[in-house]
Amino acid sequence: MDRTITIKNKRFKTNHLKLSKMFDSKTFIFMIIGFLLSRSILIDGIAPLGLAFFLYICKVDKYRVPVYIAVLAGTLLSFNEITIIAKYVVCLTLILILSRKIKEITAIMKLSLVGVFIILPSSIICVCITNPSVYNFIIAGIESIIVFTSAFIFAYGVKFLISNQNKMAIKTEEIISISLLTTFSIMGVGQMAVLGISLRAVLATIFILISAIVGGASIGSSCGVIIGLAFIINNAVSAIYMGIYAFAGLIGGAFNKVNRYLCILGYVLSWIIIFAYTSGLESNINSIRDILIGAAIVSILPKSLFSRIESTIKINLNASQSVNDYIMRTKNLTNSKLENMQRAYNELANTFEKIRQKDEIINQNDMAELIDMIYTDECTSCSMKKVCWEVRFNKTYTLIYDMIQNLEEGQLSTEAIPEEFKKSCMNPEQIMKIANYYYKIFALNYDWSMKFEEGRKLIADQIRNISKSIKGLSEDIENSAVLDLVKEKNILEELERHNIIVNKINYLTKGKDEFKITIDKNTCANGGLCDEKLIGIISDYLGEQLSAQKYGCNIYKDTCKIVLTKAEKYTATTQAVSLSRDGHVLCGDNYTYMEIDNGQYMMAICDGMGKGKRAYDESSTTIDILEKMIEARIDNEIVIKTINNMLLLSNSDEIFSTLDLGIIDLKQGRLETVKMGACSTYIKRANNDVDFISSSSLPVGILSDIKLDRHNYKLNDGDYIIMVSDGIIDAGKNNDIGENWLIYFLKNLNTYDPKEMIDKIVDRALELQLDKIEDDMTVMVTKVNKIK
CATH class of the missing domain: 3.30.980 (Threonyl-tRNA Synthetase; Chain A, domain 2)
Structure with a gap:
């Protein structure tokens, strides 16, 4: 029993899903259009527009049956002559039967001709049965022409409405098609009225006003012409109304760039002015009432509706949406490729990290190889070889193995040779020498292996940094302009x-x-x-x-x-000076300051190890890389790790540099510092207080695993940021004044010009060293001002 109920419920849900897939919002829209078009009677009872509309719709399986039912219902409720209704019912049913064949027709012209071949014989037969006059045969010919033309025009609009999400912009023929579909659908309302209010007049007003607000004067006037023409064909109004609708649409659309309420006002005033100068306001009071009701409805429609209509039909003439859609697709494609690259580099870094070296100089495999080398070099020519390596193999192997294990603590001496081995072997001292020789080779290989492993780790770390940079670039593109x-x-x-x-x-x-x-x-x-x-x-x-x-x-x-x-809230101006040690032409200190994109300002000092050209090369290379990577908006941590890895891999000698980096956020007035073995940074406040930012971190290029020492400080109007190299600090420390001498000097310094401040600091440092420069000296002063 329960099983049967479950099966029934499943069937019910399946049918429900099928219905939900068939009846979506577009299905109902097409059904309403088909119903109203089939009720739109043109001249002498002919109403072929619903037939022409269904001709293209039947190509789509999803909409075929629902629209057929809607058009059939509209035809039956058109209150037309019975013979004409029967004729359209037959034609609609015939199109439904032939829909599989019609679906294979791709050319719109051929599809329109199919409509003619279906309606023309039916109309001729109908005329022959009812009233075979020349006039009626002419009307039959006109009806077939209308079917041909309508099917051709409607096809563009229906095709657009079915797949408009893939369109970059709407075409002229699609605008005309949608306008005609809407207009003749309005005509299908007929003489329906509510409390004397004409629904057709209200809907016409709403359609023209929405077109004018969305598309401007050209679209508004065009829709006015189409509405007026349709009214004339439908015998609803006189020919003058086509001009009035066009004029009102033109005036209303002229104000679409301002706001929709002026569009509505312009449209209503256009009608009132025309009525006032022609047939008078009193005789047209009902028409004015209908127009005002339509205008009121448009005025209360939500703004999102107009935006949705505009984005749906893509009628916006500036093509901004199309360009942005293209940009978004390009960004998504680029991000996809960058993410693939990032994953590939991550995997490559993992591969490098997985390669492991041995943890000891001689492992089990090396032990067997070393014993084999000793045997080859010494035992193969010994007269006791057969006794040692055949008769007593296990004992000989164990004795040499135990002796080699002692090599892990260093060189093997004569005293370290086991007594049992001395008794068993004829040349124990020679065996010891050979073992020591090969142990040195294994130790040397182990040292190189450790260096290679460290290099691989650095490369893996750098590859991972590249991966992080690519990820940052992808995120930057995602949030980019x-x-x-x-x-x-x-x-x-x-x-x-x-x-x-x-x-x-x-x-x-x-x-x-x-x-x-x-x-x-x-x-x-x-x-x-x-x-x-x-x-x-x-x-x-x-x-x-x-x-x-x-x-x-x-x-x-x-x-x-x-x-x-x-506009940024703060500005930064920098002055700097460097003096080289012992009069060298090249200074081991290097500095830079520059404005970075996105309202940031960078200052940096790098002190290379040693003096002269070598120190200059180290610091200048570090500064060059820093400038380029910071300007490329790569994260500070990745930048400094890259510099550290470069110094570790660049030479077999120990190369390191101190790095002092400061970045000012000119929009928020904050200073972020990153120090790697650098001297303290000093902030001289407007009230002469001095804050200093110290660090205990090591320089870059010493250890592969570094931790950044970051600090963040709030800046105020008139603050001075003083950055120095160790040559300045050591001037006091080496002369028994201490390394904090600069703090007291800055507190008592009464100058507000960065260049003059630098001169006084350098003069004091030289004075402390008796005018002898003991180390390269660099002073950089940055003044921060708030924009008034």
Whole structure:
């Protein structure tokens, strides 16, 4: 019993699923269109539009039966003559029977001809039965022409509505087709009224207004013409109404860039003005009432509906959505490839890490090989070979094995040879020498093996860093800039209104609140910069404070470029100086400071080991890599690990450098420091207090496993960030003043110019060393100011 019930429930669910797949939102839309089109009577009772619509719909299995039922119901409820209704029922049924063959027809022209071959014989037979007059035969011919034309036009609209999600933009013929489908569907409402209100007039108003709001004046007036023409064909109004509908659609659509309420107001006022100057307002009060009701309905429709219609039919003339769709597909494709690369590099790093070396100089396999070498070198020529290695093999092997085990603690001496082995072997000292010799070879191989293993670990770590960089790049692309063509167009128009002509504008949005505007223009005739004027105009339009970066803006170039971004709250200016030890031309200290993308500012000092050219090469290479990787927006941890691995792998000698990195967030006014064996960083506040950031980390290039020493500090207006190399600090430490001498010196320093501050620090350091530079010295001072 229970089993039977379960089977029935399963069948019920299966049928329910089939129904849900057949009856989706598009199915109901096509059924409503088919029902109304079949009720739309044109001239002398002919109503072939439902037939023409069903002709293309029957090609799709999903919609064939539901739309057939809807068109059949509309035909039966059209209150037409019985013979005409019977004719259309026969034609519809014939199309349904031939639908399998019709489905194979791909050309729209051939499909339209099939409609003619079905309707024309049926119409001729119907005329012959009822009233075989010349006029009726002409009407039959006209009906077949209407079927041919309607089937041809409707096919574009139906095809678009079925698969519009894959369309980049709507075509003109598709716009016309959808407009005609909608218009004649409205005509199918007929004389239906609610409390005297004409549903046809209300729906016509709604259709024209939505078209005008979404598509503008051109689409609004075109839909007005189509509605007016359909009304004339349907004998609903006089010919003058086609012009009124077109005029009202034109005026309403002219305001679509402002807001929809002005569109509605323009449409309603157009009708009132025309009525006032023609037949009068009193005689058209019912028509005005219907128009006002339709306008009121459009005014309360949600804004999301218009956006959905616009995105569905893709009628937006600026093609922004199409471009963004293309960008998103490109980003997704790129991200997919980057993710595959990231996984491949991760797997490669894992492979390197899995390769393990032996944990001891001589393992079990090496022991057998070493004993075999001893036997080959010494025992093969011995007269006791047969006794030792054949008669007493196990005992001989065990004695040599026990002796070799003592080699793990170092060289084997004569005293370390077991007494039993001395009694059994004729040349124990020679065996000892050979064992010591081969042990040294095994130890040397073990040392190289350990170095190779360390190198593999470094390479694996670097490959993993590359994998992380690729992952970061993928995430950056995912959240990267997207073109906003609407804002580009509006900014261009805004600049033109202020008589500023530019060659090109790019507006890129980054994340939620970030954006970047790049403007290419001809250089000003007088060589002056116009960035302030541009900032003022665009800031007023966007409602945001902007800052500008200028490229190539001088009188010697024809074009220049200005990049506008959200204004930063702080600015940073840096001064730096380096002095080399003992008068060397090349200084072992290197420094850099630069503005990074996304409102950040970087300062760094690197102190290479030693002095002269070698120290200079080490520090300059480190700074070069740091600049390029930071500018590429690679994470700080990956950058420093890469530099560390490079120094470890670059030479067999020990090479290391101290690294002092500071990054200022100019939007939030925060300083992040990363120190690797570097001296303290000092922050001199506006009230003369001095904060210092110290570190106990080792320099880069010493250990393969490093841990970053990060600190984060809040900056205020007028703060000074002082970064120094150890040559400055050691000036006091080596002269019994201590390494904190700079803190007290900065507290008592009464100057607010970075260059003057550097000079005083260097002069004091030289004074402490009696004007002798004992180590390379570098001082970098960065002043932070808040933008007023």
